[in-house]
Amino acid sequence: MTDLKVNDLGLKLTDEALVPTTAMVLAAGLGKRMRPITDTMPKPLVKIADKTLLDWGLDSLAAVGVKRAVVNVHYFPEQIVAHVKQRHAPRIVISDERDGLLDSAGGIIKALPDLGVRFYVLNADTFWIEREVSNLSRLAHAWRGAKMDILLMLAELQSATGHCGSTDFLMAPDGTLRRSKGDSAGLIYAGAAIVHKRIFNDAPAGPHSLNAYFDKAIAAGRLFGVKMQGRWITVGTPDAIPLAEAAVAGALAKAI
Template sequence: MTDKPKIAMVLAAGLGKRMRPITDTLPKPLVKIAGKPLLDWGLDSLAASGVEKAIVNVHYLPEPILAHVAGRTAPRVVISDERAKLLESAGGIVKALPELGSAPFYVINSDTFWIEEGWIERGKSNLDRLALAWDGARMDILLMLANLDQATGHSGSTDFLMAPDSVLSRARGDPTGLIYAGAAIIHPRIFAGVAATSHSLNIYFDRAIAAGRLFGMKMHGHWITVGTPDAIPKAEAAVEKALADAP
């Protein structure tokens, strides 16, 4: 890609049920890890990569999120309001397509983030590297991936197997596979003619696999996902260790 994406979709509309009782009164994107809300970990990474506009979707307890991002300028935040109906990962993107435009854009989850200090000094950030790896002629979706030993808070199995040419297939529990690390570049053409109904991005991952157009890139650094209250201290310890161990 000659130009990095300047627009991103930040998926922040989930109910955070597994994070209860914290999320009884606080939306999950505003849960703090090492003093910083999860949402800001993602927005700060986007800002560092030159993203100018981030579309943040909201559904559950939206008012604190609206207030939190109101003064943000890097990136500028545009709210996609899903208060009427939760649209899941793909439906939320489809609803936001008028703001996302016709060029490839970043998508990040608001409940995962990564620590890459030290690696950036060696070259590019993970989002920069995703942009460099993007090839719209061959790809519809490019996913950032992590090894199991790079991850904190991940309780499931692996998600994808990556071939030598970076083409992805489903791991189906293969322990040698990789985890989807909650960041991607997606071309909006895959949503052509699609209605903004509640549905998952996994549908599009599988379609891209079938077409040989789902690709992956291994991230640098340490990846952290925060799903339950007991994951918070583990995440904070991982942040401290990753920063201390950064090359």
């Protein structure tokens, strides 16, 4: 891991800033907006630059030393199960949601016994092209468990490809977040986070969204963010695929 002297919150690094060794990869969605491609395959197995969306995320996790990743499955689950069997790192644990989708928070809660105290959470339909330092490593270096329950990776609008919506959060100088309500000065949630399991204390059973826990952390002053470096890419529809391909090719060309 590349060493950093100061993290994005202006804090000196301490031994607390250790990379989580487990992760939750949210891969169980139906991918309805990606039809007709997803009529025969799950969205996480759509390829960008000859690599599946799922592998873009799992490779990022492996690069920072994550040992175990829980991948939830529901739609064409056998395809994802067969695909991840080909991987050596991280070790994959399948969380089976064939009996019913649990949404983002419900899926995490089901997988908590395999995730430990704090862990990465990744969306399986977004990824990014790094600069010199891994964005997941930068996220880990910014983590301060005494003051944070959730730490989000955030992207600027001008650094995003395939994003059709507005912004999600406004970030204060100390890194705390509040909802941007579409403010153009805000940042986009980039589909990666570090989460402490305590945020799910007394969580209800059944399907529900992680967004509720973002709001819970905001109310407690314990939702923080780190601005990512590089190009963030989201693939929501078939039209986004050529845009993503071009963004990868352009970013890699600049790196040569």
